[in-house]
Amino acid sequence: MDATSLESLEMALQASPGNSALRLVVVRGWLSLGLGERAGRVAADAAPDLALDEAGQRDFARALSAVEKWQAALGYLSGAEAETLIERSRVLLALDRRTDAAESYRLAVQKNPTLEDEKLAALLRSREPEAVKARPGAPRLRVVANDDTDKSAVSKLVQAEAPRLAFKDVGGLSEVKSEIHRRIVLPFQKPSLFERFRKRAGGGVLLYGPPGCGKTLLARATAGECTATFMAVAISDILDMYIGESERKLHAIFEEARRKPPAVLFFDELEALAGKRKASRDGVAAKIVSQFLSEMDGFAQNNKGVLILGATNVPWEIDAAFRRPGRFDRVLFVPPPDREARASIIDILLRDRPVAEVDREGLANATSGFSGADLENVVETAADFAIEESIRLGQEMPIRQEHVQKALASVRPTTSEWLSSARNFARYANEGGQYDEVLAFLKKHGKA
Ligand SMILES: Nc1ncnc2c1ncn2[C@@H]1O[C@H](COP(=O)(O)OP(=O)(O)OP(=O)(O)O)[C@@H](O)[C@H]1O
């Protein structure tokens, strides 16, 4: 339901405040739009003897939590269903009744293990939950020195994450997102459930695709989504002119990750470290590849709870040995955005900027072959035009259709070049079907 219909329902509610079914519809509507505050206000206005089933009570409690009316929320959480117990645990924690909160959580997960929530569990375990909450921007990475590499050296190699991103900041790519959710986010969130099915968190996932289509963005959003330690490795810092030094640094980084599972090690522009061995002239690159391969080997190393995430736009330059089982055994194609994905990328790019009458659908239709970065280029250029105009007129002028139109004329799509090289590899060097996803994509768009 959209905000306008909810607003008229809210008016109807004022005429008959005792209508509990209607009140519940409105509360749920606001919650589903992510507007917890509005839901909270509607829930708070309810008469105390309101007739609601347990699921309804739970939603009222969620709404009241959004406006931090914890006591009132608790009043709706006397049911015994597992979902209710989880909610109760959250509210009790907010009220600083930690022992009760922990007990409620334990009962909930006992009843329904899929409700396990590692974030909540961590808060319940920690002594100072407020300290954790109060520092959203603080780096989540702690670095412990290993024997032969000093602390500052390791921390330089592994960059703490900049602002937190989430999947909602990445447009389209729903298949890749759900695969990442299944492979990376869930196993770390619900460790004992996975344990019971003898599934281990870890292994390797490689993202590949044309430049500017969201590989790096997706990896950074993964960091924001998952509760694991996320370590982005700066490859240029690993490469070292001194013999043996690069291997030593690589080893130190893997040791670091093994020391604090669950951890995700992210290697962007992977080809720089994992390029084909025969291509190297001096043998130095070959040594790094061998070191990397042996670090990744689950048999030789205790990589339990360590997931290696890699990204590259030249997958055909990655040494084939990296594709063996236990290494990058999941390879995901990050395709150029289709029309729908472009529309959502455009929405993300225009969000938080002053915009008037821009035909977003039309822009999505007119940008076939554009990567996310190309679209960003269009929007940035349009914003420049709007700024220029604002300065000229002495008042803020929002981005308009004509700015976008003018910007569009100056930006060329960049994905086709990549797709034509990929087509050759997919046709003539598709060992083990590794480029099947690319072929399917080309076929779907009539370019195979
Ligand atoms: N799916 C997307 N949703 C939102 N923005 C996107 C998306 N794809 C690309 N962009 C925009 O394009 C920029 C470049 O994307 P990104 O750095 O993730 O590309 P990449 O696939 O890593 O490219 P490369 O292979 O060149 O490293 C992003 O910062 C973002 O602004």
Ligand SMILES: [Mg+2]
């Ligand atoms: Mg990138």
